[in-house]
Amino acid sequence: MHILITGAAGMIGRKLTARLIAAKALNDRPLERLTLLDVSAPQRPESFSGQVESMGADIADDDAARAAIANRPDVIFHLAAVVSGEAELDFEKGVRVNFDGSRALLEAVRGAGTDYRPRFVFASSIAVFGAPFPESIPDDFALTPLTSYGTQKATVELMLADYTRRGFVDGVGIRLPNIVVRPGKPNKAASGFFSSIIREPLNGEEAVLPVDDGVRNWHASPRAAVSFLLHAAALDGTALGPRINLTMPGVCCTVAEQIASLRRIAGDKVAMRIRRAPDPLVQRIVGGWPSRFDPRRALALGFKAEASFDEIIRAHIDDELGGRIAS
Amino acid sequence: MHILITGAAGMIGRKLTARLIAAKALNDRPLERLTLLDVSAPQRPESFSGQVESMGADIADDDAARAAIANRPDVIFHLAAVVSGEAELDFEKGVRVNFDGSRALLEAVRGAGTDYRPRFVFASSIAVFGAPFPESIPDDFALTPLTSYGTQKATVELMLADYTRRGFVDGVGIRLPNIVVRPGKPNKAASGFFSSIIREPLNGEEAVLPVDDGVRNWHASPRAAVSFLLHAAALDGTALGPRINLTMPGVCCTVAEQIASLRRIAGDKVAMRIRRAPDPLVQRIVGGWPSRFDPRRALALGFKAEASFDEIIRAHIDDELGGRIAS
Numbered sequence: 001m002h003i004l005i006t007g008a009a010g011m012i013g014r015k016l017t018a019r020l021i022a023a024k025a026l027n028d029r030p031l032e033r034l035t036l037l038d039v040s041a042p043q044r045p046e047s048f049s050g051q052v053e054s055m056g057a058d059i060a061d062d063d064a065a066r067a068a069i070a071n072r073p074d075v076i077f078h079l080a081a082v083v084s085g086e087a088e089l090d091f092e093k094g095v096r097v098n099f100d101g102s103r104a105l106l107e108a109v110r111g112a113g114t115d116y117r118p119r120f121v122f123a124s125s126i127a128v129f130g131a132p133f134p135e136s137i138p139d140d141f142a143l144t145p146l147t148s149y150g151t152q153k154a155t156v157e158l159m160l161a162d163y164t165r166r167g168f169v170d171g172v173g174i175r176l177p178n179i180v181v182r183p184g185k186p187n188k189a190a191s192g193f194f195s196s197i198i199r200e201p202l203n204g205e206e207a208v209l210p211v212d213d214g215v216r217n218w219h220a221s222p223r224a225a226v227s228f229l230l231h232a233a234a235l236d237g238t239a240l241g242p243r244i245n246l247t248m249p250g251v252c253c254t255v256a257e258q259i260a261s262l263r264r265i266a267g268d269k270v271a272m273r274i275r276r277a278p279d280p281l282v283q284r285i286v287g288g289w290p291s292r293f294d295p296r297r298a299l300a301l302g303f304k305a306e307a308s309f310d311e312i313i314r315a316h317i318d319d320e321l322g323g324r325i326a327s
Numbered sequence: 328m329h330i331l332i333t334g335a336a337g338m339i340g341r342k343l344t345a346r347l348i349a350a351k352a353l354n355d356r357p358l359e360r361l362t363l364l365d366v367s368a369p370q371r372p373e374s375f376s377g378q379v380e381s382m383g384a385d386i387a388d389d390d391a392a393r394a395a396i397a398n399r400p401d402v403i404f405h406l407a408a409v410v411s412g413e414a415e416l417d418f419e420k421g422v423r424v425n426f427d428g429s430r431a432l433l434e435a436v437r438g439a440g441t442d443y444r445p446r447f448v449f450a451s452s453i454a455v456f457g458a459p460f461p462e463s464i465p466d467d468f469a470l471t472p473l474t475s476y477g478t479q480k481a482t483v484e485l486m487l488a489d490y491t492r493r494g495f496v497d498g499v500g501i502r503l504p505n506i507v508v509r510p511g512k513p514n515k516a517a518s519g520f521f522s523s524i525i526r527e528p529l530n531g532e533e534a535v536l537p538v539d540d541g542v543r544n545w546h547a548s549p550r551a552a553v554s555f556l557l558h559a560a561a562l563d564g565t566a567l568g569p570r571i572n573l574t575m576p577g578v579c580c581t582v583a584e585q586i587a588s589l590r591r592i593a594g595d596k597v598a599m600r601i602r603r604a605p606d607p608l609v610q611r612i613v614g615g616w617p618s619r620f621d622p623r624r625a626l627a628l629g630f631k632a633e634a635s636f637d638e639i640i641r642a643h644i645d646d647e648l649g650g651r652i653a654s
Contacts, residue, residue, distance in 0.1 A: 142467040151489040155482045162478040
């Protein structure tokens with residue numbers, strides 16, 4: 001089994017690489033070879049005895065895309081993307097990486113010949129949806145993104161479905177929920193507080209909450225996101241049918257419910273480290289995001305998210321903090 | 328008022344040009360200048376005293392797209408497209424004309440500067456939808472095209488919405504119903520019979536019906552299609568909101584109802600000129616098409632289709648046959 005991961009140096013890419021290496025296999029076939037691509041060549045993983053090719057390349061470059069699939073990976077995890085905030089600030093860069101990059105990769109696969117039809121797992125996003133929303137968003141709801149990032153993800157979803165229908169590739173698109181708790185330092189993303197109000201208090205640090213307690217979102221852990229990708233790689237394409245893009249399950253909860261979870265798990269003292277500092281801009285941006293889905297198709301196809309926000313916090317404590325909380 | 332029409336040599340393009348010239352104005356502003364673009368330079372319209380530029384060009388060529396908007400048309404009607412059957416047979420040509428061509432035109436507008444923001448009316452299609460469908464398709468139904476043509480139209484819709492949201496252009500996408508009765512000779516399109524079972528009998532000729540009488544579709548006349556385009560050009564963008572792509576109203580009817588209309592209007596003898604010759608392939612293709620919509624937003628915004636298939640036939644008799652029927 002040869003696997004290509006684009007965006008392999010990102011948070012999800014690194015966790016996916018580590019899980020694959022630990023599992024030593026994918027879809028019951030032994031993992032023999034990894035091609036890891038990112039803007040800068042990703043670090044070679046330790047503890048993997050198979051062949052590794054680490055590529056630093058611009059995925060929107062046709063030659064780079066062709067080089068990435070030159071050795072015909074069996075499964076492609078296409079995670080490479082410019083994030084939402086950057087795609088909004090730099091329109092051309094967002095289009096180039098998120099749309100043209102995906103197209104270059106799909107075209108490279110198409111150009112490799114009719115006997116090459118790899119499983120192509122595309123990391124899409126619930127940002128393909130834009131307000132106004134029904135109480136719960138069904139699987140057949142219109143894609144009406146309100147950001148350039150969401151638009152780029154949605155156009156790639158459509159392209160991937162057509163390439164799959166025509167037999168150029170064997171695609172599955174998965175719309176990831178808001179991924180929380182993200183490890184690492186606080187960042188300036190509008191969604192950053194969803195992670196930081198859990199992560200910083202658990203580290204003994206203060207976190208700032210810029211929105212009111214009633215704000216809802218659709219959450220899954222980094223661990224669940226990796227599980228979604230692995231499950232998508234193993235899906236039976238015929239069970240999927242022509243609608244190959246799926247909204248992933250998640251946990252719908254309010255900020256108040258997130259804080260209640262933190263208090264249950266880590267105690268009052270930790271939960272008290274959240275300071276309220278309302279920011280109307282963040283409140284407005286986050287208010288337009290989808291927050292509740294009815295992802296029946298993904299559930300029927302066996303995708304599993306956490307059952308509660310408590311589980312999401314515990315996954316973070318286990319995976320990032322070695323099971324320990326700063327009291 | 329300066330108007331650019333791409334695909335100006337096509338059936339709808341010619342009718343739109345004629346209607347604009349007859350009206351001498353658009354949105355209460357006198358028509359002064361026309362730029363007509365198609366693969367081969369469109370014929371210069373007679374009876375127009377204003378300035379006409381006729382361009383034969385490949386719209387997917389960036390220089391051609393820039394040349395088309397060099398004189399800053401106030402309104403752009405973007406009709407240029409490779410039709411459904413051809414886009415399915417020739418994938419690369421379909422992508423090049425339908426997707427890259429639209430993108431080149433939008434990029435040309437974006438590149439012309441922040442003080443240029445023309446109304447951009449995009450002729451989309453109900454082919455952006457793909458089975459399975461609910462009984463009646465709502466405005467917020469998912470785009471799940473089952474053809475490359477439908478995919479290309481859907482991706483341009485998304486791109487147009489983002490360019491509009493960002494202020495690069497003032498876009499409106501209208502999803503045209505099946506346009507019937509198309510004038511001219513029978514063609515090989517899978518949808519061709521919807522027109523030919525009316526057109527040929529009215530001309531005293533035999534028509535072949537390849538599907539069963541229960542097949543439904545969503546119809547509007549060429550006259551209604553031109554009215555949709557003109558109405559879209561006049562729409563208030565703020566009333567439209569961010570969901571700028573609209574399913575047009577139409578007449579939902581079965582083939583049996585089409586034939587009953589023909590009999591009512593032209594008599595038994597004419598209706599008897601339809602010969603049944605079932606073609607399972609055509610039946611299968613047409614069976615996957617959407618046939619009934621609930622286009623509330625378009626109706627609320629003032630778009631008007633025919634109220635019955637009788638009206639569609641009468642529009643054809645008036646517009647193409649000078650009011651006369653071969654008995």
